[in-house]
Amino acid sequence: MSFLTLRKVSYSYPNGFEAVQDVSLDVQLGEAVAIIGQNGAGKTTTVKLMNGLLRPTKGEILVEGKSIQSLTTAQISKRVGYVFQNPDDQIFQDSIEKEISFGPKNQKLEDSVVKERVSSAATLCNLKEVLSEHPYNLPYSKRKFITIAAIIAMDPEVIILDEPTAGQDRESTVLLGKIIKSLTQKNKIVITITHDMEFVVNEFSRVFVFADKQLRKEGTPREIFWDEKLLSFSALKQPYICQLANALGIQNILTMEELGRKLLE
Template sequence: MSYLELANVSYTYPNGFEAVRDVSLKVELGESVAIIGQNGAGKTTTVKLMNGLLKPTQGEVLVEGRSAKGATTAEISRSVGYVFQNPDDQIFQETIYKEIAYGLVSQKLTKELIQQRVVEVAALCGLAESLKEHPYNLPYSKRKFVTIAAVIAMDPQVIILDEPTAGQDRQSTELLGQIIDQLAQKGKSVITITHDMEFVASQFKRVIVFANKAKRKDGSPEQIFWDEQLLKLANLKQPYICQLAKLLGKTGVMTIEELLERSFK
């Protein structure tokens, strides 16, 4: 049984705009999944359906085998956490410690357990030295890690990251990769929406492509990024390593190591 499932899900906004059409997919615990596609492809609407921020107009969302139809967003978020693209949409406490601890306080955990979890998550997200700081004293890129930490602290089984690499430098992107890896090792599922094809190619083993309001393909990075017809349909570019390999007449390459190995055979 999959932990999270969308079964023939569609969504039409109240103004009549159809955003997602007949999407079905399953996510297992421990998986790291990238969802890619151009703006308007249906990515964000789809993950908001997973989290209960939106309710499908057709089809069904199942969490741990149970329909989420009658559940509130707050109830679903205990299992499926969502980190917004803009951290300023989530931050409202006067210190980073309080921001990370806020959801834990609402769960009525002991002060000792709250402190332990805040310290652990802050260390994971590179915030250990900043817990007394006001979140808005940090740059935008660092504030993203505050919201990531706050959602991780709630201990959901599935964590959705919306454009986490936007505005990040190489060091921060590497930290994001480490966070995703550690969450997967703990049996958590991480679903990431991103336009960063380099990050997808290096970080994920499963990639889902959306185009024209529907899921178009679900496969490995090799299956996705060497499918030229699919990339054209979704208006996506190959990662740079694939573009270089193509110029050298090498196909199926996803890493510099693979390219070097094939080049010197």
């Protein structure tokens, strides 16, 4: 049985605009999945429905087989954590340590557990040496890791990352990959919205493609990025390595190593 399930979920805003139509999907514990699509495709609305920040106007969302409809947003957030695209929408404490510890303290955990959670999350997100700093002493790109650590410290089973690679350099993108791997090894679900197709290829085994308010296809990166009709319909581009392979008349390539082997043949 999947841990997180959406069954024919739709959402309309109060003004009547329908942002998501009949989305059904399942995610298992220990999975890292990517959600891709152009702006307005329904990606962010869908993940906010998972977290309880929005409530479906149709359909049902299940966590561990149970509907979350009757739960408060606070209750849902203990199991499904959401990291905002803009860290400044989330940060409100005057030190990084306070920011990361706020969630565990709010969960009424013992001080020793809070301390361990903060230390573990800060270490994973490369923040251990700056815990006493004010969050705004760090650049925008590094503040994203503060918000990621704050959600990790709450220990939800599902962690949603909204555009985590936006504005990040290569070193930070590599760190994000390490964080995702660490979380899935601990049997967490990581759901990531991203426009970074290279990041999708490198870090995710399953991809959900959204277009025109609906989930159009799910599959492996290879299945997604070599489906030219899907990419055209969804206004998505292949990763650069796929574009290069295409230009050389080579199909079904995802990595530089694969391309090298094909060229040698």
